[in-house]
Amino acid sequence: MSNTVIALPGARQVAPTGMATSQATVVEQSRAVAEVQAAVVVAQSNPRDVDRAIADMRDTCGRLPVANRAFYAVPNRGSGLSVHLMRELARIWGNTDHGVRELRRDDDAGVSEVQAWAWDQQTNTRSTRSFIQPHQRMKGKERQNLVDLNDIYLTNQNTGARAVRECISSVLPDWFIAEAQAVCEATLQNGEGKSVEERSREAATAFANHGVTRAQLEDYVKAKYGKWTPAMLADLQRVYVSITQDGIAATEFFTAAPVRVEPEKHGAPQTPQGAAPSGTTQGVAAPGATEVEGQDAQTSDAPRPADTTPPEPHAAPDAATARQVAAINIALNARGVGNKGTGDQRRDAKLAWLTEATGRRIESSKYLTKAEAGTLLDHFAAEDAAKPNALPAEPEPFPND
Structure with a gap:
């Protein structure tokens, strides 16, 4: 009887089906x-x-550019330390890792799964926040579905950045954060060596570039220009950061400005809209005007008077939204429209551009209708899409509410 050796297969790991x-x-x-x-x-x-x-923290927080971004304030949502400051503190503290990660996106369900974390690698202390972010945003008291990919990205990053702020605050010592806050507040009060007058002038100019008048600023701080205190300027700075970096509309903070009507030129009296100019009768054209049906046009060699038609009234039901106006302003800035000169010169340059684009006199961006604003934004989007290498630089999230 012969011995037969049978070689058995060795044990091996088999991956589960489908994995x-x-x-x-x-x-x-x-x-x-x-x-x-x-x-x-x-x-x-x-x-x-x-x-x-x-x-390092005291030196960094003692600088005005850092202190200016250290706080946020959003109507009906509260105020506090911004994610900008928390990231800076994490960098200074050292041996700390933090970030936002999009784990999953389901366009059919209209949700994204996002995770934010902060990790002190030296003490191995870790804080995470995981949440489901719907592809929606609130408009008034109703939800609005998001379709644009950039809007979805910004919404995810906005919520994620707020979660990162909380995670960082969980791993950093409370006393370290409290001292940084105190130094930033002192820096805003003292202005890093700049006088209150100089800072007031800079604040008025900066807000004018975003359509906020000096009268609106005075109404907000409850004090006349020239009598603003460091505390008032610090408050205005937090509002400015919320408008320029967090995407909050200026109308959330300031009451509507009165309609500005330019004085008549050459001393001519202002004529109500629809009324006949001085020196004429109803049904008779003014000098230099076209012939009125059924009447002979009055002829004269006198120079044609200046246009006395007042600005068109603001059509409230069809007015452009604050978000549309803000998007148009950003697009014009990107195209170099109204980027030079004083605040009034920049504003006038943008209004002149809007007047030419719409074919009617635009005295204020609030006079734009929703249809006009939509057409302009579509035009800007088409221009951007037609540019070579049109992928924009990755925007910083809006983290401060």
């Missing part, structure tokens, strides 16, 4: 694990210098 793992995935997973381990080892081998971190 095959590629070699590249295995390599990436191994790399990620090794990277985390290395970060912890490096952080613990090079511990932070707390005294140096405190000194």
